[in-house]
Amino acid sequence: MGRLADLWDPAGERHDVPTYPWRMAPEGLATRDQLVAQGLRPRGPAVAQVMWFSKRTPGVPRFARLYPIDRATPPKPRSPGQIASLAAAMQSRRTCPECGEIRTYCLPTSLGICTPCADGFTAAA
Known part of the structure; x- marks a missing residue:
């Protein structure tokens, strides 16, 4: 050391x-x-x-x-277009392609789907 x-x-x-x-x-x-x-x-x-x-x-x-x-200075404010783009990107990271549910967490990239779908559970119809 x-x-x-x-x-x-x-x-x-x-x-x-x-x-x-x-x-x-x-x-x-x-x-x-x-x-x-x-x-x-x-x-x-x-x-x-x-x-x-x-x-x-x-x-x-x-x-x-x-x-x-x-x-150091405060960061530049984001434009409305940037805010909308970031919101859309985050929603796509939280939307499961298998069941279509929008989760409260970002989907694990190792799974590519939400954890209930990965565990074999399906949403109640």
């Missing part, structure tokens, strides 16, 4: 961008997910990254790009 010192590179000499260990990045930087949770969206390229070692990928560090919070 790697060492914490291997991930500390604030000058960007080893990793080409300033790199910090998990939870040790300077104030004013956030990951994309953290910005989205604040209702913001990154503008411009990432300026740094945070790295950590995970049990999921032993010996290989994982990373997340960091963006300046002060340059």
